[in-house]
Amino acid sequence: MNHHIDDMDDTTPPFADSAHEREWLAQEEAMRRERLQLDPAADDARVRRYRRVARVLRAPLDAALPIDFAQQLAAQVAATPTPAADIRFERGLTLALGILMALAAAVVTVLYGQAWLSPLSTALPALQPLAGRWLVAFAICIGVSWLLGSWQRHARLAPPA
Amino acid sequence: MDDIHLHDRALVDAVLARRPGAFERLIREYQGLCWHIVYRMVRHPEDARDLCQDTFLRVHQCLHQYRHDSALKSWIGRVAYTIALRHLQHKRIPLLDHTGDDDDSPIEQVSDGFDLETACADEELARQLHLAIDALPPLQRTLLTLYYLEETPIAEMAQITGLPSGTIKSHLFRSRLRLRDVLETRTGAAA
Numbered sequence: 089m090n091h092h093i094d095d096m097d098d099t100t101p102p103f104a105d106s107a108h109e110r111e112w113l114a115q116e117e118a119m120r121r122e123r124l125q126l127d128p129a130a131d132d133a134r135v136r137r138y139r140r141v142a143r144v145l146r147a148p149l150d151a152a153l154p155i156d157f158a159q160q161l162a163a164q165v166a167a168t169p170t171p172a173a174d175i176r177f178e179r180g181l182t183l184a185l186g187i188l189m190a191l192a193a194a195v196v197t198v199l200y201g202q203a204w205l206s207p208l209s210t211a212l213p214a215l216q217p218l219a220g221r222w223l224v225a226f227a228i229c230i231g232v233s234w235l236l237g238s239w240q241r242h243a244r245l246a247p248p249a
Numbered sequence: 250m251d252d253i254h255l256h257d258r259a260l261v262d263a264v265l266a267r268r269p270g271a272f273e274r275l276i277r278e279y280q281g282l283c284w285h286i287v288y289r290m291v292r293h294p295e296d297a298r299d300l301c302q303d304t305f306l307r308v309h310q311c312l313h314q315y316r317h318d319s320a321l322k323s324w325i326g327r328v329a330y331t332i333a334l335r336h337l338q339h340k341r342i343p344l345l346d347h348t349g350d351d352d353d354s355p356i357e358q359v360s361d362g363f364d365l366e367t368a369c370a371d372e373e374l375a376r377q378l379h380l381a382i383d384a385l386p387p388l389q390r391t392l393l394t395l396y397y398l399e400e401t402p403i404a405e406m407a408q409i410t411g412l413p414s415g416t417i418k419s420h421l422f423r424s425r426l427r428l429r430d431v432l433e434t435r436t437g438a439a440a
Contacts (some may be wrong), residue, residue, distance in 0.1 A: 100403055100418045108422065115425045119397065141428045144378040145397035151294040153284050153301060161302060162273035165309050 118142055257321035264312055276305050282322060283329040285398055289391040290333035300336055304329045319408050326409035337387060346386040381431040389424040392417060
């Protein structure tokens, strides 16, 4: 409990209706006097009623968490794998799948590439031969940047020695 | 930086570094707040226990996102409030009872000559008031509990619930007025 006992809330604007504001102040005064356990003989009838309400509101609730709640839950959390380990596993799996797909694509290209490339080269004669070389250079650039990016991400995630 | 913020930072750092006992300490420190919010919202003890567990699991999962721009108490309270709110929405329980919000009670009419203590037995009065608190809408019950049991200031309750301070003040005012009315009706009937 980090709210000081003599703190009355004065940060919210007052009610537009003055009767409501007076009632609010009586409610706050009763709460403060009940917290401080001040002598009720000095209270007026309104404050006395609100002090009665305050006494009930300050009573402990009729049910509570089990005594070992914190201990049990902390043990349960400690027994589960860390999110970092999960992430590492997921990344490893993604990388392995990526490599597998790239290998499969390379094999398919070697086997059937000639059959696809010849109709393409006849359909796009303008690309030959200069544009074709630029396309190859562009693909190499993309591949190199992807590899560099992956290597940098891997270096960042690796645990310190 | 004040003591509370330093304490929060040290505790959060210890949990994130997975120091032994740190998370248990965090739970112990805030389980009362969590219980007060969740139990007052849902009222069902078993559901409330499960939701408190969900709250701390979520806190553990998301603690690296805590930026220290509010007190740790408010941040954890907000997680608990959000989880309890979702539970109520899932069960289609309204957070507020809009039918009872009009204040027709005569605020200024309080009889000075009426002696509460002799009109009705203390235990019976307390029981009636507990029933009246239980009958309040979930939001008002929770705000009253935060204000009286946790002694949470209105500004901090605004951070927990995401409601404007003026709205919280208005809810506190109306619910206390309603409880005062209940008190007077019951004691009046008893007298």
